[in-house]
Amino acid sequence: MSLSSTFVNRFFQLVNERQFAEAERILERLRLKTQKNERNMGYLRALQGIYLASKSNNDQYLFLPNINLKDKSELEKHRREFLKNTRDNLQAEYDRGFFSAWADYMRILIKLADTKKPNEKPSVQKEPKQQVGTEPEQVVAKEPKKTVQATLG
Numbered sequence: 339m340s341l342s343s344t345f346v347n348r349f350f351q352l353v354n355e356r357q358f359a360e361a362e363r364i365l366e367r368l369r370l371k372t373q374k375n376e377r378n379m380g381y382l383r384a385l386q387g388i389y390l391a392s393k394s395n396n397d398q399y400l401f402l403p404n405i406n407l408k409d410k411s412e413l414e415k416h417r418r419e420f421l422k423n424t425r426d427n428l429q430a431e432y433d434r435g436f437f438s439a440w441a442d443y444m445r446i447l448i449k450l451a452d453t454k455k456p457n458e459k460p461s462v463q464k465e466p467k468q469q470v471g472t473e474p475e476q477v478v479a480k481e482p483k484k485t486v487q488a489t490l491g
Contacts, residue, residue: 341372341381346439349385350446353392361389380435388443410451417444 345364352361365385372378420441424434 341368341378346385346442347446350388350443351450353389354447354450356392358389358393365389376431377435377438380432380437381439382435383432384436384439384443388439408451410448413444413448413451417441417448420444 345368349361349364349368352358352364365382368385369382372382420437423429423437424441426434429437
């Protein structure tokens with residue numbers, strides 16, 4: 339069986355949502371059900387690398403923590419670079435599979451960046467704080483606080 343795009347897309351979403359236990363289960367399922375050829379082995383190795391890099395995001399030398407995952411233009415630039423390596427005839431099949439996985443991951447991140455924008459909450463503008471010693475222009479009546487009285491008896 340070749341790589342299932344449904345499982346791969348789900349894996350990318352889970353990694354992005356930092357649900358590593360479920361992502362690891364899907365990665366293991368992909369390993370077991372995928373044909374063993376050079377391209378698929380490179381693809382699976384890239385998935386494992388994406389998983390590990392996302393899980394330990396405190397290393398300054400890793401690729402993922404050093405890119406802005408919400409910047410669509412940056413993600414598109416990286417995707418084009420990965421696709422260029424995927425099409426390069428000088429690359430081995432293993433490497434083409436590896437870069438193909440990264441290009442697919444960038445594609446999913448771009449889609450996720452597009453879907454998050456409309457759902458984001460509008461920013462709430464706070465009223466500026468008054469400086470001490472200045473009078474407010476408009477006095478707003480405040481509702482008295484409600485209290486509960488209880489008797490002991």
